[in-house]
Amino acid sequence: xxxxxxxxxxxxxxxxxxxxxxxxxxxxxxxxxxxxxxxxxxxxxxxxxxxxxxxxxxxxxxxxxxxxxxxxxxxxxxxxxxxxxxxxxxxxxxxxxxxxxxxxxxxxxxxxxxxxxxxxxxxxxxxxxxxxxxxxxxxxxxxxxxxxxxxxxxxxxxxxxxxxxxxxxxxxxxxxxxxxxxxxxxxxxxxxxxxxxxxxxxxxxxxxxxxxxxxxxxxxxxxxxxxxxxxxxxxxxxxxxxxxxxxxxxxxxxxxxxxxxxxxxxxxxxxxxxxxxxxxxxxxxxxxxxxxxxxxxxxxxxxxxxxxxxxxxxxxxxxxxxxxxxxxxxxxxxxxxxxxxxxxxxxxxxxxxxxxxxxxxxxxxx
Ligand SMILES: Cc1cc2nc3c(=O)[nH]c(=O)nc-3n(C[C@H](O)[C@H](O)[C@H](O)COP(=O)(O)OP(=O)(O)OC[C@H]3O[C@@H](n4cnc5c(N)ncnc54)[C@H](O)[C@@H]3O)c2cc1C
Numbered sequence: 001x002x003x004x005x006x007x008x009x010x011x012x013x014x015x016x017x018x019x020x021x022x023x024x025x026x027x028x029x030x031x032x033x034x035x036x037x038x039x040x041x042x043x044x045x046x047x048x049x050x051x052x053x054x055x056x057x058x059x060x061x062x063x064x065x066x067x068x069x070x071x072x073x074x075x076x077x078x079x080x081x082x083x084x085x086x087x088x089x090x091x092x093x094x095x096x097x098x099x100x101x102x103x104x105x106x107x108x109x110x111x112x113x114x115x116x117x118x119x120x121x122x123x124x125x126x127x128x129x130x131x132x133x134x135x136x137x138x139x140x141x142x143x144x145x146x147x148x149x150x151x152x153x154x155x156x157x158x159x160x161x162x163x164x165x166x167x168x169x170x171x172x173x174x175x176x177x178x179x180x181x182x183x184x185x186x187x188x189x190x191x192x193x194x195x196x197x198x199x200x201x202x203x204x205x206x207x208x209x210x211x212x213x214x215x216x217x218x219x220x221x222x223x224x225x226x227x228x229x230x231x232x233x234x235x236x237x238x239x240x241x242x243x244x245x246x247x248x249x250x251x252x253x254x255x256x257x258x259x260x261x262x263x264x265x266x267x268x269x270x271x272x273x274x275x276x277x278x279x280x281x282x283x284x285x286x287x288x289x290x291x292x293x294x295x296x297x298x299x300x301x302x303x304x305x306x307x308x309x310x311x312x313x314x315x316x317x318x319x320x321x322x323x324x325x326x327x328x329x330x331x332x333x334x335x336x337x338x339x340x341x342x343x344x345x346x347x348x349x350x351x352x353x354x355x356x357x358x359x360x361x362x363x364x365x366x
Contacts, residue, residue: 003135005029005361006154006168008142008184011040012350013336014174015127016074018136020358027133030166032156034141034302038128040175041205041303042347044121045212045293053247055119056212058295059205060347061085061242061252062113068348070355078126081117085109086241089224092281094231101281106226117245120347140164144185145171147327170365171332172357176203177319177339182305190328197319199307201338204315204345206308209255209262209296211236211274213289218249220282227251229281235273239281248290251278259298259309267294315345321357330364333357 005021007014010033018031037043041059062085065072075082091106116122128136137158144155155165173180177198181190189195218241220227227241237256243249253274255262262270271294278286298304318341321334335357340349 001030001165002167003028003030004168005170005172006152006166007031007172007174007335008154008180009033009040009174009336010035010038010136010138011174011336012042012124012127012347013354014040014172015124015131016351017172017174017335017354017358018131018133019127020355022131022133024358024362029133030135030137030168031133032140032142032154032166033136033138036139038136038138039121039124041297042120042124043295044119045291045295053118053244054214055121055244056214056242056250056252057115057119057121058210058212058293059297060120061115061240063116063347064111065114066111068343068346071348071351074351075116075123078123078130080122080126082114083117083245085113085115086218086221086243087226087228089221089226091226092229094229094233094277094281097233101229101231103225106228119244123347142184144187145332146187147331148187152331169331170361172354172361173332173334173336174354175336176206176303177201177334177336178203178305178307179303180334180336182307186328186332188327190332191323191326194320194323194328198334200316201319202312202316203304203308203338205297206304207259207298207311209257209259209270209294209298210252211255211271211292211294212242212250212252213275213278213286213292215249215251215285215289218243219285220251223283225282227282229253231256231277231281233280234277235270236277239278251282251286253277255294255296258311259296259304262296262298267296270294315343318344318353321353321360330360333360 236253239253337349340353343349
């Protein structure tokens with residue numbers, strides 16, 4: 001099989017690249033996504049009913065329209081509805097095992113953290129719906145990419161066939177740089193300085209795990225609590241309201257236990273401790289969520305590598321997007337969020353990096 005471009009990864013960056021190509025009238029591309037669903041780190045917990053009113057974000061939750069105008073414009077173009085993160089009321093602070101949580105006056109976030117109605121997954125679904133190309137292949141794990149005599153062969157496995165290939169002229173890597181070099185064998189090898197840069201670029205949020213508990217009502221709001229909490233006790237270090245307007249109520253928290261230590265704790269045990277923490281903070285009503293879930297991104301081999309064990313507070317600076325010279329120069333370009341100059345690792349970065357990759361492609365392919 002032959003086509004012009006292979007996009008590796010069907011997260012936001014890959015889908016947005018496909019959307020931008022189609023806007024330019026280019027449809028001879030294939031998008032290969034290893035998971036059985038699109039979205040990558042944008043992943044829904046679709047709970048109890050099939051309506052998007054009850055989707056909760058297992059991955060990203062927030063964006064900031066005030067300083068991410070490119071992402072905001074796309075959200076508006078796709079007619080997606082945004083709303084502000086609920087932060088009215090007091091916040092709770094849990095300092096030790098021996099003291100009850102203390103109540104503090106909550107603060108309003110500036111700039112406002114915004115969420116999407118129906119969850120971030122609505123962005124993925126809306127972009128996907130705009131694509132006319134049917135070569136969006138899920139369940140396709142790319143294993144090797146070989147450059148020979150101006151042809152690039154991309155090898156991938158699916159659940160039915162171990163050895164599939166597609167021949168292309170150009171490859172766009174729409175996945176984290178570190179993951180690309182750990183998962184894919186490049187022949188000839190990529191320049192060693194590029195491999196080092198890509199390996200050293202931490203994948204944003206890959207070491208994290210998120211807990212979501214769904215309830216019928218946001219009972220904490222009735223106690224003048226915002227649903228936000230900070231804890232030095234854990235297992236969650238930071239908790240927020242995750243309720244859906246017109247849908248179910250929910251709380252979510254980031255687990256504070258490092259990824260290496262989480263390897264020794266079962267999800268069931270962790271869930272039990274998370275529930276107990278929510279009871280300590282918000283009272284007995286928190287004991288019986290209608291549904292709850294842990295998503296441990298560090299255990300997901302399509303996001304994290306063995307290097308993604310330590311959470312950092314800072315976003316890694318963007319590495320080079322292509323090789324300086326040699327066969328891979330411009331024929332292989334990184335477009336995943338971590339390659340963005342302004343917003344590396346963010347949802348907005350996926351849009352930024354994909355736009356940049358498409359601009360580079362259009363500039364060099366004519
Ligand atoms: C818990 C969590 C919370 C976050 N919170 C926020 C937030 O609030 N705001 C914000 O701006 N950002 C947040 N982020 C970051 C945001 O999710 C990412 O920046 C963005 O989704 C990255 O999109 P991407 O397309 O670049 O990469 P990804 O979403 O990682 O997509 C890469 C895709 O490549 C696929 N893939 C991997 N290997 C292969 C292979 N060998 N072959 C084929 N396909 C492959 C993967 O399955 C995946 O679908 C958060 C992330 C997480 C995990």
